[in-house]
Amino acid sequence: MSKRVMNPARTAVVALAAAGLGASVVAGAGSAFAAEGKAPAKALAAAPASAAVAAQAGAQAQAAAKTAAAVKQAAAKAKAVKAKAAKPAKAKKAAWVKPVSRYTLTASYNQGGAMWAHKHSGQDFAVPVGTPVKAAAAGTVVKAGPYGGGDGPAYGNAIVVKHANGKYSQYAHLSKINVHIGQKVGAGQKIALSGNTGNSSGPHLHFEIRNTPNYGSALNPAAFLRTVGVSI
Numbered sequence: 001m002s003k004r005v006m007n008p009a010r011t012a013v014v015a016l017a018a019a020g021l022g023a024s025v026v027a028g029a030g031s032a033f034a035a036e037g038k039a040p041a042k043a044l045a046a047a048p049a050s051a052a053v054a055a056q057a058g059a060q061a062q063a064a065a066k067t068a069a070a071v072k073q074a075a076a077k078a079k080a081v082k083a084k085a086a087k088p089a090k091a092k093k094a095a096w097v098k099p100v101s102r103y104t105l106t107a108s109y110n111q112g113g114a115m116w117a118h119k120h121s122g123q124d125f126a127v128p129v130g131t132p133v134k135a136a137a138a139g140t141v142v143k144a145g146p147y148g149g150g151d152g153p154a155y156g157n158a159i160v161v162k163h164a165n166g167k168y169s170q171y172a173h174l175s176k177i178n179v180h181i182g183q184k185v186g187a188g189q190k191i192a193l194s195g196n197t198g199n200s201s202g203p204h205l206h207f208e209i210r211n212t213p214n215y216g217s218a219l220n221p222a223a224f225l226r227t228v229g230v231s232i
């Protein structure tokens, strides 16, 4: 005790040493900090590498995902192609077709005129007499004969075909009828030859789409045909 009192300088030295130590500790801490500071730098330097690895992994994952997607897409495409290939086999012939191949559109639906007591109930296709008339879609013949098959003398020789969608197609002013009532016909099948019979201003096919087999239930045939992918 008395020794310390007697030797204050030493104490100071010790204190200084301690301070120095402290300083060095501080310095150490500082360098440690610096080291720590460096470490993040190193980590940063290393980070790009790991980031690159991560990016690569990500890219690989993405590529794998892409490949998977591509495989999926290819499978879907193949399926679609298969479905497409299967469909035409069934529907190689279009569901609906034009009733004549070459024509000039003359009187259209709802057109007024001296020829009709009411508005025109169908679409007229001007064609030479004897032009093949085709069933616009598959169906069953429900009317076939003179006097519009029962609808009236204005139609001349006419045919009405019932279709699966509930609609009926009518063909009038025919010169020759090739089908009979009850006969099943396919889309595009020749059912008659065009003519100029009945109340007709010249050789043409009068064509109707009806909601029933009978006169008075017609709708716009051009508009209907458009809905089934046929433009005239």
Ligand SMILES: [Zn+2]
Pocket (backbone or CB within 6 Å): 107, 120, 122, 123, 124, 205, 206, 207
């Ligand atoms: Zn007509």
